[in-house]
Amino acid sequence: MQRLFNFFYEYRAFFTFLLLEAFCAWLLIENNKFQNTKFFNSSNRLAVNILGFSQSSREYFSLRKINEELSRENAQYKTLLERRTQNSGIPFVKNDTLVRYDFVSAKVINNSVAQFKNYITINCGEDAGIKPGMAAISIAGAVGKVKSVSEHFSVLISILNIDEQVSCVLARTSSFGTAQWDGTDPRFINLLYVPRHIQPLEGDTVVTSGYNAVFPAGIIVGIVNEVKLKEEALFYDIRVELAQDFRRLSFVKIVKSELKPELDSLERATIGIRP
Amino acid sequence: MNRSGFFVGIYFVLHVLVQVMLFKQLVLFNMAFCFLYVAFILLLPLETNPLILMLVAFLLGISIDVFYDSLGLHASSLVLVAYLRNYWLGTITPQGGYDAGEGPTLAVNGVQWFMVYSLPLVFAHHFTLFFVEAGGFGIFWFTMQKVMTSLIFTMFVILFLQYFSFDRRR
Structure with missing residues (x-):
């Protein structure tokens, strides 16, 4: 027992480090998971x-x-x-x-x-x-x-x-997709899961679908800027220019x-x- | 609490305020961030107890996190810096050892030593910060680009401020 305590005492810096990092990790996970953290965010x-x-x-x-x-x-x-x-x-x-x-x-x-x-x-x-x-x-x-x-x-x-997804619709073809940011350019967002048989064009409008009852249907998300289809891919790579300039x-x-x-x-x- | 403890407290608040009011807005090319608050942990006196160092780092990190809405993110990377700091200081002891009662600053130990001391630690901080935020190595090169540009920006500001307070000691 004595030796165990000695061991802990000897490496106390390391154990404090582990403890604090574990606590931080817990905070990070909780913060992502739960909606309503009351005090420890910028709304205090x-x-x-x-x-x-x-x-x-x-x-x-x-x-x-x-x-x-x-x-x-x-x-x-x-x-x-x-x-x-x-x-x-x-x-x-x-x-x-x-x-x-x-x-x-x-x-x-x-x-x-x-x-x-x-x-x-x-x-x-x-x-x-x-x-x-x-x-x-x-x-x-x-x-x-x-x-x-x-x-x-x-x-x-x-x-x-990068964690947020919005259910969207291509207004011209009324086909569904999910808009998700890739973390790089704040002017563009990606539209995922638009299947091969649809023909999206540059300049198409992307609006919210209203399926999850968070956004009303038909709120503009952006304009299709670039459409790519890889050889074997199931879905298009669509880059959408956001309607709202978030920097302003x-x-x-x-x-x-x-x-x-x-x-x-x-x-x-x-x-x-x-x- | 003694006199120097009081000043450390003031510095603490100052670092948080400067970070969230100035450097939070100052992002170059949507890419390069300046996390000046790391300097607070880097420049604490040499004989600071490692446990206290980590606790202070945790508190500072959490305070920054509150403003960035990223609870735990800045805290975890800063605690890592605080943990590594004393080992790194032990590894790169200059000839003749450190002067008693002096901080690990540029004024006392010279530019070369200070670069060797601060660059890896700031890099460790930025590396963990950005990769934890990105949630893994999914967008590796873009994240790496952010790490490197931010490293240059932060180091530039830290060195600039160190030179600024250079001749007070000598």
């Missing part, structure tokens, strides 16, 4: 204050760009509203899509594009009714998914994250899917709990 108050300060000082230099984007967004809404009014005769009729999805606008506090796993922090949280699993979009296209929420802030998984993301909208609980419980009752 201190982190948000510091990051918010640095973001706002940077934003000061791109005010003109942000202004332009906002006015473009505004114009788009005006057109939509006008079209609605003309089509229905009566403005603001509550129809199916209005009930189905509700939108919360939020400002980006922290964003990165150069890492392999990029996250976005925004200034809306529980108090605005945001819950983990909701989708985030911008006026240009799909942005990501809510990972964890604190009282006033939330952290989104950007679609520029300043506002997002969180999509509250009002029918998601209903859909989930219906599916669970029919298919059983998904793995």
Whole structure:
């Protein structure tokens, strides 16, 4: 026994090292697995204050760009509203899509594009009714998914994250695929699992499929930039240019899917709990 | 807590702030990162207890992780650096040994020694950091490119700051 203790004491540095590394590994795995880690991420108050300060000082230099984007967004809404009014005769009729999805606008506090796993922090949280699993979009296209929420802030998984997959559709051929980032260029994302018999073309639009009820159907992800088909491959290698330039993301909208609980419980009752 | 402990505490907070407010935004060509906070562990006094060194490295890593939303990532690579540091210091002891009460800095030991000391450790940090983040060796060459460019960037900033505080000692 004495010798055992001596052994441990002699190599105490090594054992502390192992212990700490094991703890880090556990944290890494847990962080990837679980949706809602409350405190130890950039949505806690201190982190948000510091990051918010640095973001706002940077934003000061791109005010003109942000202004332009906002006015473009505004114009788009005006057109939509006008079209609605003309089509229905009566403005603001509550129809199916209005009930189905509700939108919360939020400002980006922290964003990165150069890492392999990029996250976005925004200034809306529980108090605005945001819950983990909701989708985030911008006026240009799909942005990501809510990972964890604190009282006033939330952290989104950007679609520029090698672990994140989005169910997509090629709008022209209505064939399905999965969009996943390969970790290299923040302007492009890959569209996987499009089978050989489809003929995708450069310039095709890729939109969300709406199959997983996170993203509403038909949100633009990007435009097909490059199509390759290897000799023996089962699927195409498709490179999609993202509609949203993530390097200049300043506002997002969180999509509250009002029918998601209903859909989930219906599916669970029919298919059983998904793995 | 004594006087020098107090200053170490200030340095700690300073490294976290500079990292998350300045260097987190400063990524060159979407490729080269600067992880200046490694210098904090590299430059702690020679006689620091290895256990305390690793615990401090863990705390610093976790603080950085909170801002990068990557809990455990920076901590694990920094603990590795802290563990390797004392063995490496033992291996590359200059002739006549280290001066008592001095840190392993450029001012005390010279450029050549400092490069030999810091380059492998910073490389070990960047290597583990990027490959753990990439989740394996799947995109090996791209990740390696990130490691090397970041190594150059980080080393450049560390050396620059070391030269900056050069003549205070002599």
